[in-house]
Amino acid sequence: MAMAQFTLIPAIDLSEGKCVRLTRGAFADKTIYSERPAAIAKQWESKGAQWLHIVDLDGARAGEPRNAGAIRKILQTVSIPAQVAGGLRRVENVEAALGAGAARVVLGTGALLDPAFLDECINRFDDAVVVSIDARGDRVALSGWTQMSMLEPTQLARELEQRRCPRLIFTDINRDGTLSGPNLEALSSIAAAVRTPVIASGGVSSLADIRALAALAPLGVEGVILGKSLYEGKVDLIKALEALGAG
Secondary structure, three states, rough: OOOOOOEEEEEEEEEEEEEEEEEEOOOEEEEEEEEEEEHHHHHHHOOOOOOOOEEEEHHHOOOOOHHHHHHHHHHHHHHEEEEEEEOOOOOHHHHHHHHHOOEEEEEOOHHHHHHHHHHHHHHHHHHHHEEEEEEOOEEEEEOOEEEEOOHHHHHHHHHHOOOOOEEEEEHHHOOOOOOOOOHHHHHHHHHHOOOOOOEOOOOOOHHHHHHHHHOOHHHHHEEEEEEEHHHOOOOOOOHHHHHHHOO
């Protein structure tokens, strides 16, 4: 399921079955937007979204899925494809997410700490696999962003490409949920270093930010995940899609 040239992907972040947003990944800084995530998903679909990004925040922290019921209900409610992230560190977790209707699974900590797991997922599920590179400064974070590694984002992207990873997500944690603008420099560096498609995440606050990211499409940046900018009304999804010629 290929994306269009540049795709806007609303995020639905789940904690305790509710639709929430964190700032810089901090659970202490959590805003609850809805207790009916499936209704939110339907809302984004009705406004023209072509994909959804669903994150099990509790699962990311726990290392195994925690919001599977809420995710299943979302996937049953919408007809557009969705990618599911959070706590998918074993093959059976990945199989369950895909079996529930996810079009893609986003792997993070499990893929980076267990090469055999990543290789098996790529061999078995191919284009349904996305690996998330979540960086704080020049280092990659793990375990729901609670631990820092010695991995450098651009080098990691190159290594993932060598291992035939079909698609990457790059998140600048320091900008995530801050509405302070995306890290175009770091994103450009990663996208230019590999031929693997990259999805941007973190910091978007305006239509101008989206246009700046879309301008990186020739480098292989194929979309952006939108969170707080949509929920706080900084970006109107219908107008943004129209501006990109996708509405």
